Amino acid sequence: MCGIVGYIGDREVSPILLNGLEKLEYRGYDSAGVAVYNNTGMHVVKSKGRLSVLSELLHGGTDLPGTVGIGHTRWATHGAPSDINSHPQVSDGGKFAVVHNGIIENYLYLKNHLIKRGIHFVSDTDTEVVAQMLEYYHQGDVLDTILKVASKVEGSYALGIICEEHPDTIYAVRKDSPLIIGKGESENFIASDIPAILMHTRDIYRMNDGEVAVLSKNEVEFYNHDKEKIEKVTERIEWDVDAAEKGGYEHFMMKEMFEQPEAIRKTISPRIHDGKIVLDDIALTVEKIKDIDKIFIVACGTAYHVGVVGKYAFEKILRLPVEVDVASEFRYRDPIITDKSLVIIISQSGETADTLAALREAKKHGAYVLSIVNVVGSTIANESDDVLYTWAGPEIAVASTKAYSTQLAMMYMIVLYMAEQMQAVSTEELNQYIADLESLPDKVAQCLEDKETIQYFASKHFNAQDMYFIGRNVDYAASLEASLKLKEISYIHSEAYTGGELKHGPISLIEDNTLVIAICTYQRLFDKMMSNVKEVKARGAVVLGILTEDKVGVQTEADHAFFVPKIADFMLPSLSIIPLQLFAYYVASQKGCDIDKPRNLAKSVTVE
Numbered sequence: 001m002c003g004i005v006g007y008i009g010d011r012e013v014s015p016i017l018l019n020g021l022e023k024l025e026y027r028g029y030d031s032a033g034v035a036v037y038n039n040t041g042m043h044v045v046k047s048k049g050r051l052s053v054l055s056e057l058l059h060g061g062t063d064l065p066g067t068v069g070i071g072h073t074r075w076a077t078h079g080a081p082s083d084i085n086s087h088p089q090v091s092d093g094g095k096f097a098v099v100h101n102g103i104i105e106n107y108l109y110l111k112n113h114l115i116k117r118g119i120h121f122v123s124d125t126d127t128e129v130v131a132q133m134l135e136y137y138h139q140g141d142v143l144d145t146i147l148k149v150a151s152k153v154e155g156s157y158a159l160g161i162i163c164e165e166h167p168d169t170i171y172a173v174r175k176d177s178p179l180i181i182g183k184g185e186s187e188n189f190i191a192s193d194i195p196a197i198l199m200h201t202r203d204i205y206r207m208n209d210g211e212v213a214v215l216s217k218n219e220v221e222f223y224n225h226d227k228e229k230i231e232k233v234t235e236r237i238e239w240d241v242d243a244a245e246k247g248g249y250e251h252f253m254m255k256e257m258f259e260q261p262e263a264i265r266k267t268i269s270p271r272i273h274d275g276k277i278v279l280d281d282i283a284l285t286v287e288k289i290k291d292i293d294k295i296f297i298v299a300c301g302t303a304y305h306v307g308v309v310g311k312y313a314f315e316k317i318l319r320l321p322v323e324v325d326v327a328s329e330f331r332y333r334d335p336i337i338t339d340k341s342l343v344i345i346i347s348q349s350g351e352t353a354d355t356l357a358a359l360r361e362a363k364k365h366g367a368y369v370l371s372i373v374n375v376v377g378s379t380i381a382n383e384s385d386d387v388l389y390t391w392a393g394p395e396i397a398v399a400s401t402k403a404y405s406t407q408l409a410m411m412y413m414i415v416l417y418m419a420e421q422m423q424a425v426s427t428e429e430l431n432q433y434i435a436d437l438e439s440l441p442d443k444v445a446q447c448l449e450d451k452e453t454i455q456y457f458a459s460k461h462f463n464a465q466d467m468y469f470i471g472r473n474v475d476y477a478a479s480l481e482a483s484l485k486l487k488e489i490s491y492i493h494s495e496a497y498t499g500g501e502l503k504h505g506p507i508s509l510i511e512d513n514t515l516v517i518a519i520c521t522y523q524r525l526f527d528k529m530m531s532n533v534k535e536v537k538a539r540g541a542v543v544l545g546i547l548t549e550d551k552v553g554v555q556t557e558a559d560h561a562f563f564v565p566k567i568a569d570f571m572l573p574s575l576s577i578i579p580l581q582l583f584a585y586y587v588a589s590q591k592g593c594d595i596d597k598p599r600n601l602a603k604s605v606t607v608e
């Protein structure tokens with residue numbers, strides 16, 4: 001989605017803005033622009049397309065001197081991608097320039113109001129309304145003006161603002177869209193995300209809803225909506241700068257796949273003491289756990305697929321009914337939620353608009369909300385009753401891999417933690433499950449070792465038009481994720497079905513040489529899956545089986561096989577997904593696709 005960066009200090013601003021925007025490319029965008037002050041006034045340069053286009057226009061920044069400026073990468077919502085719709089948007093009289101992430105929901109009403117008063121609009125964007133309102137209501141004090149405009153706009157926004165009358169100041173304000181301030185030595189920054197400024201400073205302020213920041217080169221002041229000054233403390237970012245870079249891999253996605261063992265270890269190790277799961281960071285009491293009569297798991301995309309695994313795991317171990325929903329459906333379907341419901345929200349970014357709305361819906365009906373989130377301090381984390389962070393580090397590739405793996409690990413931990421509180425399993429079983437959980441990082445690393453087998457297989461099949469993934473129980477859950485991974489980065493049409501559902505329709509699509517990937521790790525239904533493999537082979541399919549390593553040397557129905565270690569049934573998706581993430585990657589690579597930034601996709605979907 002959109003990205004914001006701003007700088008005020010003594011250095012040349014244009015290269016800093018271009019560099020910062022580059023670090024935000026992973027969020028997805030279709031145009032980019034900057035507004036810079038210099039001794040000849042305020043200058044705006046923007047263009048549709050990749051950042052390289054903007055960089056060329058600016059000759060890498062050298063063509064636009066100045067030491068104060070704001071920049072933006074836009075992902076179109078209101079108005080098609082175009083030069084004119086790109087940000088910064090500037091007011092009619094040229095006094096204010098604005099960059100904006102989010103959506104102004106009442107923009108049409110506000111726009112019509114201003115048009116009637118003679119204001120001339122040039123773009124189709126909701127953001128231009130903000131720029132125009134700032135100038136329209138401005139009576140000398142920019143802070144007053146911003147607070148007035150903020151009280152009139154509805155929706156979500158992170159705004160970076162500069163005003164011609166105050167060339168030594170940048171203003172920032174947010175509501176429901178992330179924004180941080182970076183504190184430097186005689187220089188300060190604004191950004192929608194940390195990687196944009198991490199090469200300049202590690203000390204940041206996180207802005208809360210309704211706060212306005214006023215930045216000069218030596219100072220940052222914060223005000224609330226009543227114009228009262230607020231004191232805030234900086235937070236030290238401990239990430240390695242390298243963690244936000246590719247670190248020697250060709251793509252972030254590959255780097256992140258190989259970070260999975262470590263990320264899972266970081267997520268689980270601090271929460272296992274003396275063989276027991278300890279979730280100190282949550283307030284959910286034993287009494288509350290015992291009172292829960294239903295669990296809802298709500299998320300989008302990959303995070304939703306974690307929820308599907310969660311349903312199988314919770315129902316098997318806890319014998320509690322679980323409903324798993326995509327957030328965009330949940331928020332509008334009037335789910336029957338009570339104060340005995342536990343709603344588990346899963347989100348890497350913690351900012352996904354539908355997931356956030358689902359969370360709010362759940363809270364409105366009195367449910368206890370426990371979230372699994374990767375980004376610390378994100379809106380979903382802040383609004384949940386309890387949050388369990390996955391320690392995956394920044395995930396840059398649009399296609400989620402290490403977030404999926406750490407979310408799964410966190411989900412297993414919640415299941416086992418609740419199982420102990422509810423005494424749902426014997427001590428021996430629980431100990432065995434926890435031992436399996438602790439073995440997960442090494443087993444994931446083992447699956448990653450055999451990447452050449454998958455690379456070779458991908459080289460044989462990257463030209464396919466369609467592919468099908470089949471599985472039963474948790475293998476079906478993994479099929480959903482494997483299919484999403486393939487389609488989002490390789491643009492190959494693929495579908496996931498339960499093995500038993502084939503004969504109810506999809507088997508009519510199987511013909512000579514159709515590739516079917518059969519995940520057959522779930523032991524209880526292995527024979528059933530073999531029957532399904534036979535069925536598709538009889539129609540000409542070529543089958544890659546994902547099997548557990550006890551099947552090495554065993555005659556199966558698959559043409560090709562990839563073996564994963566054995567582990568507790570409900571944890572199998574953590575292993576079976578690894579060769580299929582690799583498969584999606586190598587297929588996309590053979591096809592020459594833009595792996596880290598697939599077309600039409602955004603890393604964080606902060607609009608509905």
Ligand code: M6R
Binds near residue numbers: 351352355401601
């Ligand atoms: O940040 P979130 O986990 O809430 O994002 C949810 C989905 O948008 C995300 O998982 C998406 O499906 C990924 N592109 C999948 O790789």
